[in-house]
Amino acid sequence: MKPPNDPGGSRRPIKGRKIADRRVRVERPHAAFFRYTGEGSLVAKAAASRPLTRAGRFVARVSAIALGRPLASEEEIGERLSKKKALAIFSSDAISSSAYATEEILRVLILAGTAALLVSIQIAIAIAIMLAMVALSYRQVCRAFPGGGGAYAVARSELTPMLGLIAAGALLIDYVMTVAVSTSSALDQIFSIAPGIASLRIEIGILAIVLITVGNLRGLRESGNIFAVPTYVFLALAMLIVASGVVHIVTGEAHPLPHQANAEPLGTEALGLLLLLRAFASGSVALTGVEAIANGVPAFKPPEAKNAANTMTMMSILLAIIFIGLTVVAHAYGIIPSLHGAPSVVALVAGTAFGDGPLYYTFQIATALILFLAANTSFNAFPRLAAILADDGYMPRQFAFRGDRLAYNWGIVVLAGIACLLLVAFGGVTTMLIPLYSVGVFVCFTLSQVGMVRHWRRVRETGWWWRASINGIGAVMTGVVLVVVASVKFTSGAYLVVILIPILVAMFWFIHHQYGAAARQLAMRPDQIVRPPHRDERVIIPVPTLNRAVVQAVNVGRSISEDVRAVYISDDPDQATELRKRWQQQVPGVPLVIVESPYRALVGPLVAYLDVLDSAWPADHEAPITFVVVPEYVARHWWERILYNQSAKRLRTALLGRPHTVVVNVPYRREDPIFETRTRGAGPGSDAGTDAGLDPQTSNAPQR
């Protein structure tokens, strides 16, 4: 599929010969890449942002077929989501949490023996009530922030920047945890139907994250239709499980599983308040991902806010039914969590409901896929939030850069790296990751509810009191749950998040301060006028030998200044003498300085030589700008980067902080026509063809 506004067709890679082709083909050279909008103003077309590498272009073509073409900012309006599609895309995160929430409740209650498992139903209902409250609150966020009201945006604009940063830190943690928890839970589902590969848990988990990462680096978008399939399959089959389970219960056919291999051993703790709170805290992970729709309001078809709010309601109802339903059915079947996570509770429920048939396998695969989709949503959300933070100066700027495929590569890679580390550190065990997950989520919930209360008090539109109370109740509720989760789960991992959020906030402030200080240092007063410079220039060319790359560097050096000298650093005096002889013959007019380096060092003697040159300059004159012109060999393969240009890299690093000094890298490629030589003794123009890079027309051009 071609972008509609690309008359020039596909863009070829930048190659010397290609330019010549295009020169003939394209009449108005701007046309292919730019729209001319006035004196010195151009607007880039899609062609100007195409991938530069061959692999990148191939993937772009494949994914354009599978996923649709990438969108420009202004085009996005044409691609709004219907409610049906939005439900599939935005709710994978929230709905997929029903795959592990019931199990987390049972895992706590089992400590008090089988009888305690009955309480799981009450706890599930309590969580569903909280879900309803949060969903009501977020319906209001959809209306109040139609631009997409992430917790960071709400807290920053309605509360203080500091609370915004806390929300941002919590959100970043939340996204990382979504990847880790969803991946490890997806593995539990896979191992439930394929227990043989369970020993490769970590490896498969990392492989999955790597695949999702590569997909996202290549510009994978979640908007494709294929993403809706697993969500609807999961929804349909989960409903079927719940329905058949209810029928079984009503008809009295719900018999407990006779014997469950690999079950968690029963505990003997008393069913006290603390245990109930812990079970509630564990189960509240069902609420994670609910906010996704509120963040994505602009992606809905108009009326955006209303459609988003209704989708939010729909999603919450579905989630509540599946969550409570699975909990009730699991209890009716007498299911106990497995010792090492697999088979999972949902797998056991599905197995009891469907038997060992194709429906069971389909459901398990759909569950694993919806969990991977949930992980994938974080790969969109994390880099986008990081880019917003980078634009606001709270994260390093490269998080706002877009790669070849217009993906925020830095954010994607950092997210994948941290998620993999978490997976390894916690052995890919879902239960151990949950405490880290819930705290971040409830920090965001609470902050955005509190922000909404402030919002309504500020705008005071009709019914603001009513709206503010809903958000207020939501804030109190989620705040209490936050305190409960953080305290009962403190020792089992929640303390990490409690430490991490202040560290992240401190990092945001530090970076903000740094960028501010640098901007002040670099600032110019508006009344300062820049005049042309008068400084002398001098060119130093460190040469490793005499070859075509060096000649090219010499030519570039000569076009910068007339004061050009080459420096040869060597520990071998014989080679030096030989090079001097060749040099004087073949490069007349450019002096060669030989620096013997008995310590076999390269950078030190060169820097010392530059120092000596500077200090030899008369004291009452400013030293000239020194251009250090470094020949480089253009690598055409990745491994060539290891083999070549390492000296050039070191010189650049060593010279970066040097005053009056500018490093010029001159890449050499064989086709490059900068290269100009003349056969000795041959008359002007008579030596055509003796050398690939020779330029007979111009070899007797006057010296500049």
Add this chain to the structure above:
Amino acid sequence: MKPPNDPGGSRRPIKGRKIADRRVRVERPHAAFFRYTGEGSLVAKAAASRPLTRAGRFVARVSAIALGRPLASEEEIGERLSKKKALAIFSSDAISSSAYATEEILRVLILAGTAALLVSIQIAIAIAIMLAMVALSYRQVCRAFPGGGGAYAVARSELTPMLGLIAAGALLIDYVMTVAVSTSSALDQIFSIAPGIASLRIEIGILAIVLITVGNLRGLRESGNIFAVPTYVFLALAMLIVASGVVHIVTGEAHPLPHQANAEPLGTEALGLLLLLRAFASGSVALTGVEAIANGVPAFKPPEAKNAANTMTMMSILLAIIFIGLTVVAHAYGIIPSLHGAPSVVALVAGTAFGDGPLYYTFQIATALILFLAANTSFNAFPRLAAILADDGYMPRQFAFRGDRLAYNWGIVVLAGIACLLLVAFGGVTTMLIPLYSVGVFVCFTLSQVGMVRHWRRVRETGWWWRASINGIGAVMTGVVLVVVASVKFTSGAYLVVILIPILVAMFWFIHHQYGAAARQLAMRPDQIVRPPHRDERVIIPVPTLNRAVVQAVNVGRSISEDVRAVYISDDPDQATELRKRWQQQVPGVPLVIVESPYRALVGPLVAYLDVLDSAWPADHEAPITFVVVPEYVARHWWERILYNQSAKRLRTALLGRPHTVVVNVPYRREDPIFETRTRGAGPGSDAGTDAGLDPQTSNAPQR
């Protein structure tokens, strides 16, 4: 300690202000860093290679006190080693292997029950005979290759380059294994006296390797006197153990240990030929490191070859006595290897001989230290061999680079990395690493003996027949052992080495081929003469905003060419309009092109703009050289490198392969006087002091 030929005293870091100071202080600017040896010829003094960073200089001072100052190539002759010191330095690798060789024999024999342990003495004697043969052979290498005859040098010059590369591959593996085996055996010794920390095996092992690595990166040399101490303590105490053990045996007081906790369970295998061969193969690890003296002949005091040969004899005798002695005594005390390596067999022997007193602890610490010293010798040998291979074009050139502290940083880091990986992969268990070790060692032995036979046949000096037979017998013997080791240990790890050597050789050839191809592509005919260029130049400055760094880049750009234009790439038209207004006022004469990038990409639109400029050039003219001048902010801290200049890096990468294009990085530092501005309306010279970078003398200098 100052280098003797450094009249200028310590060299200060390169800073703008320092140059001015030095200009006043130093009359002949060459004097501090260079010796002037003729027209355009300088020889760098030690001062020119001093560390450039503050931390580097501090470490240099500390280690100069502890270890002596670094040596220039030509100075090394003044630092020759006496036999006593050479024994300590070169033999740590060989002698330290007596700390695990006996144990390796016992570990195999125990599979046939306690009775089989008696055979360990015969096996030790057989190995000692082979040691004598190898030592005799290497005495001859000392005489034939007084320049240092590593297996690579011998095989390359006496056999074929291919066999040289096989030897090089085997040697590199050998050095890596020395680090891994010595470190893990040192850990066994430490855990023998401190079993409480044995669970941190991998962590402590990696810590030890990291410490050795840092020491070597900082220019640690093994020549210091402190390195001799552990070797001599180990030698003295080992002799004492052997002597007291022999006395016990003679007087009949050598009672077997009553009960040995944690002992390896007795096996029930028959004591067949295969088991004997396996025990012999395991014990032959005692020979590792014997070649070190032959590699280091030039470091001896004259007469080098004779002194080295005699040291070789001495070392072999000591090693044989200790190895056989420890084996005999261990058997007399009825010692059985421990299940997890600690307490080690030497520790059990020493414990029986010395009791639980200070001598025991001293011996264990000395044993651990001599093993770490053995690991340290590889940190000298591996990078040096890699540098030789790099100089010969068989490894990437950066292995021949020397860092600030004149250490081969690349080799050191690669060695440490691989050794750590091995330690982790094999759980730091010495026994599991041994099979990988012996194969490489015996490949080197065999190749260098065969090479020596060829050598004697070629030179045919008096008694060559006799000498050739010694080396011939040595070659056959080590060749047979090589086959035995490789076959009986094949499945337990030796196959890795058998696979790895061809892979390494293939890699060497590939790299050699690449460098050769590149050199041919770059080669110039000797009759080609380089004339001054005639090409037009054009400067493009991508600007992120208008600030002092940008102004500096504009000034540099203007001094390169008169055709300068700035390009601003943005997705925000309002910001663009604002910048254009400021730019036209403050930087008159330099046009600003605004490229709107609705896809928020930076690199793509810039490259497309450069393409458009090129294609707009008349078809019958060559396109000018395009200088892309990129402003950079000089980072003063490591974290600043993360925060700044990321765009500059991306532009450089994207433009590296572009024809006619040269990237110029202009670093900005506040002190840098390239920066020149003029307050609007102020007369020439009247605006002194209004701006830090202002240069009143020159602000009305004529335009270039």
